[in-house]
Amino acid sequence: QFIPSAADEAAGNELIRTIRDIEGEVLIPYHPWYAKLAGKSLQVHLMGLRDMSTGKVWPIRGLTEALNSKRYGAVIMDNRPIGAELRGLQSNYRMDDNLPASSSPHVYTGAGAVWNRKVATLIPKSIWVPIRPEILPPGTRVLWDFEGGSFAGWEPMGNRKQRKNSSWGRAPQSRPLPDQGPVRRYGGRYYITSFHGGDVATGSLRSPRFTLDGSTISFRLSGGTSDKLRAELRIDGEAIRTATGSGSERMEEVLWNVAAYAGKSAEIVLIDEETGSWGHLNADEFWMSE
Numbered sequence: 382q383f384i385p386s387a388a389d390e391a392a393g394n395e396l397i398r399t400i401r402d403i404e405g406e407v408l409i410p411y412h413p414w415y416a417k418l419a420g421k422s423l424q425v426h427l428m429g430l431r432d433m434s435t436g437k438v439w440p441i442r443g444l445t446e447a448l449n450s451k452r453y454g455a456v457i458m459d460n461r462p463i464g465a466e467l468r469g470l471q472s473n474y475r476m477d478d479n480l481p482a483s484s485s486p487h488v489y490t491g492a493g494a495v496w497n498r499k500v501a502t503l504i505p506k507s508i509w510v511p512i513r514p515e516i517l518p519p520g521t522r523v524l525w526d527f528e529g530g531s532f533a534g535w536e537p538m539g540n541r542k543q544r545k546n547s548s549w550g551r552a553p554q555s556r557p558l559p560d561q562g563p564v565r566r567y568g569g570r571y572y573i574t575s576f577h578g579g580d581v582a583t584g585s586l587r588s589p590r591f592t593l594d595g596s597t598i599s600f601r602l603s604g605g606t607s608d609k610l611r612a613e614l615r616i617d618g619e620a621i622r623t624a625t626g627s628g629s630e631r632m633e634e635v636l637w638n639v640a641a642y643a644g645k646s647a648e649i650v651l652i653d654e655e656t657g658s659w660g661h662l663n664a665d666e667f668w669m670s671e
Contacts, residue, residue, distance in 0.1 A: 383489050392486035396505060399484050405454030408447075410467065412488055412505060415457075430466045445469045451511035459488075460506035474509040475555075478565045478631065507563070515568040520671035524591060524598070527553040527571040527665065534589040535573075538650070547584030548653050548661065550577035557630075564663050566632040567601055572665035575604070575653035580660035588649040588667075595669040596640035598622075598649075601632035605659030612664065613650045616642060620650075626662055 385393070393415070400407050400419035407416045410427040417423045425441055433439045447453065448469030456474055463470060485504040514528065525533050530553060537547035553571035557564050561576045575584060602612060604626030614622035614637055622637040639647075653662055 385486065385489060389486040392482070392484055395484040396480070396486060399480070399508075400455075400457070403454045406452065407455050407457065408453045409457040409505065411459045411503070415505070427464075427466065431464070448473055451513070453511070456509040457505050458507050458509060459503055461503070470509065471556075473512060475512050475567075475570065476507050476563050476565060477510040479507055479563075480505055512570045515666060517668070518670065520595075521668050522595075524667040524669050525588065526569055526667070527573060528569045530571055532573070532586070535586050538585040538587050543584060546578070546582070547586070548575040548577050548582035549573060549584050549586045549651070561661075562630045564603065564630045564632070566603075567663070567665040569665075572601075572632075572663055573651075574661060574663045575610075575651070576661040576663075580605075580658060581656045583653050583656060583660075585653065586651045590646050590648050591669075593639050593642045593645045593647050593669075595671050596638065596643075597670040598637040598639055598667065599670060600635050600667040601665045602626060602635050602662065603630050603632040603664075604662035605655055607655040607657070607660070609652070609654040610660070610662050611652050612662070613652065614639070614647055615650055616645050616647050626659070628659060630663065632663060632665065 396415055397419045400409070400416055400421060407421050408424050409416050410425065410430065413424045413426050425444060430441055433441060445468050448467065451473050456470060485506060488503050515526065517523065525535070527533060532552065537544040537549060553573045555570050558574065558576045560579060564572060564574065573586070575582070598614065602624055604610060606626055606628045608625065610625050612624045612635070613620040621642065624635045627633055649667065651662060651664060653660065
């Protein structure tokens with residue numbers, strides 16, 4: 382039971398290739414040998430970190446400073462809660478995505494790999510990246526990225542009660558809401574979500590008006606697939622483009638070709654009228670490109 386399977390061996394090799402392709406150093410605190418095998422510098426192991434720093438007796442020199450300065454190109458975490466030993470991780474890094482099964486090997490040695498003489502199902506699970514502004518492609522400008530921690534002029538729609546209790550809440554989020562799965566593949570620190578109040582809550586959010594002075598609008602969207610959940614691009618109140626989620630909290634890029642409407646005044650409306658399962662949307666990084 383302690384011998385890795387062929388699938389685990391293949392996943393381990395794929396994980397090494399994934400780490401090798403990441404720019405800069407990589408911290409993988411439960412299994413630092415994977416970074417070494419990928420040609421990166423060897424970093425501290427969490428077992429040693431816990432043994433040395435329990436009660437703040439002997440803090441590991443430089444680790445918190447490295448996290449605070451975003452020295453690592455990525456941090457790869459296991460499928461377990463983040464402990465207090467990694468101070469600075471959650472304030473300077475965000476969970477960007479889950480590793481696919483093809484690069485998540487079961488691990489048979491190390492911290493917590495064996496409990497009560499049984500092999501635990503521990504796997505490298507998620508990849509965290511530094512919280513930084515997104516790099517814009519040439520000819521692209523930001524319409525809204527919510528990095529100021531506010532809606533930046535977006536307003537809830539409906540009557541006074543609907544606006545006050547809108548499922549979009551009162552500000553963007555930097556972490557999932559209670560009972561919400563990890564929201565992934567957003568940009569920077571903040572994104573917006575209609576999960577305030579859970580799936581049963583509803584509401585619509587409208588952007589400020591803007592001029593279509595590019596050929597493409599792009600943004601990131603995730604959430605439910607119901608036709609009661611949608612993003613709309615409106616001109617004179619008419620929806621000329623729509624999009625919805627993909628049944629996941631993982632954001633996907635949406636592209637709207639708007640070249641035919643150059644010079645027109647438009648607005649984006651995010652609509653949540655769904656009260657059932659997956660009754661919410663998440664959105665971020667609205668850009669206009671030439």
